[in-house]
Amino acid sequence: FFLMIRRPPRSTQSRSSAASDVYKRQEYMGNNIMSSKAVLLDKLMKFLATTSGRDKVSRFLQYGLKFVEAVLLYQAKRRGPPLLTDLAGKCKIVSGQMSTVRKILRFGRPIGLVYNHINLLKAYFAGRANPDPFNKAHNSWFVLSRLGCDLSLLVYFLSDHLLYFGKIGLFTNQKWLKIADDLNNWTWLLECVFAIIMDSIAAELMSRKIRYYITGGDERATPEETEKIVEACKKSRDEAIEEIIAYAFDTPVAIGFINEKFISQGLLGLLGALSTIVWSHMAWPKNLSLIHISEPTRQAEISYAVFCLKKK
Numbered sequence: 192f193f194l195m196i197r198r199p200p201r202s203t204q205s206r207s208s209a210a211s212d213v214y215k216r217q218e219y220m221g222n223n224i225m226s227s228k229a230v231l232l233d234k235l236m237k238f239l240a241t242t243s244g245r246d247k248v249s250r251f252l253q254y255g256l257k258f259v260e261a262v263l264l265y266q267a268k269r270r271g272p273p274l275l276t277d278l279a280g281k282c283k284i285v286s287g288q289m290s291t292v293r294k295i296l297r298f299g300r301p302i303g304l305v306y307n308h309i310n311l312l313k314a315y316f317a318g319r320a321n322p323d324p325f326n327k328a329h330n331s332w333f334v335l336s337r338l339g340c341d342l343s344l345l346v347y348f349l350s351d352h353l354l355y356f357g358k359i360g361l362f363t364n365q366k367w368l369k370i371a372d373d374l375n376n377w378t379w380l381l382e383c384v385f386a387i388i389m390d391s392i393a394a395e396l397m398s399r400k401i402r403y404y405i406t407g408g409d410e411r412a413t414p415e416e417t418e419k420i421v422e423a424c425k426k427s428r429d430e431a432i433e434e435i436i437a438y439a440f441d442t443p444v445a446i447g448f449i450n451e452k453f454i455s456q457g458l459l460g461l462l463g464a465l466s467t468i469v470w471s472h473m474a475w476p477k478n479l480s481l482i483h484i485s486e487p488t489r490q491a492e493i494s495y496a497v498f499c500l501k502k503k
Contacts, residue, residue: 237476246296247471253289254444254463256282261457294355301348304341311337325400333392340385347378373449380445383438390431390438397428433473440466 238244263279318329447454
């Protein structure tokens with residue numbers, strides 16, 4: 192963080208007219224708007240540069256088009272033009288293509304899950320000698336629910352790979368493809384249930400830690416350290432709550448894939464799109480590359496204070 196004061200050249204008059212001052216302010220506002228757009232575009236590029244970001248965009252199109260397809264079919268049944276039925280068919284095709292794209296983007300994910308399992312178990316057994324009551328890696332129920340969530344996700348990805356091979360014709364055994372499809376749907380539902388339990392435990396642990404430090408439980412911590420710890424705990428708690436909301440939207444979607452009678456395709460698409468918005472908000476880059484704020488600091492002389500904040 193640095194502060195730079197910029198003054199006009201000596202040739203500039205010390206007193207500017209009201210019209211000139213308004214013009215300079217308008218010019219500043221235009222530059223500030225352009226800077227904001229540049230920051231937004233920079234965040235968008237960072238979001239799309241990640242596999243997770245591209246997956247979220249494909250996911251939103253997949254479920255959003257499911258919802259649009261259901262709306263178009265509903266309108267077509269009410270004596271709508273035949274064009275609506277054709278558009279609904281095109282939405283279904285594109286939605287299926289987005290599902291295939293997501294299967295490709297998920298290749299290699301099982302390796303990361305195995306690595307996460309190893310690190311989680313290491314942290315759990317390392318903390319058994321001196322457990323931290325606020326550390327979720329030392330909480331048995333959290334670790335069990337996390338293992339259940341990750342194991343369900345592992346089976347989900349493996350069955351997902353088999354379904355992709357069946358879609359492109361590399362695997363043609365319909366019996367095993369049906370088993371893989373059932374496994375895919377049921378393990379997704381199990382993942383949602385385990386994840387909601389896991390995030391609920393994490394949010395409760397963070398809430399306890401916040402109360403502990405706010406009430407002065409750690410006398411050795413300075414006020415500045417306490418404030419930083421509380422802010423970090425609030426951020427972790429909010430992330431856990433946000434994940435609970437996303438999984439709450441995903442749970443009925445998984446049930447709908449298990450049996451279409453339980454939930455309509457339109458509602459399935461709507462809930463899937465809403466959960467994707469929550470997931471995208473969590474994956475959206477939070478760090479600011481540039482904040483540019485300029486304001487006149489004096490009335491007589493046109494001086495500008497330029498504040499630049501950069502985080503990485």
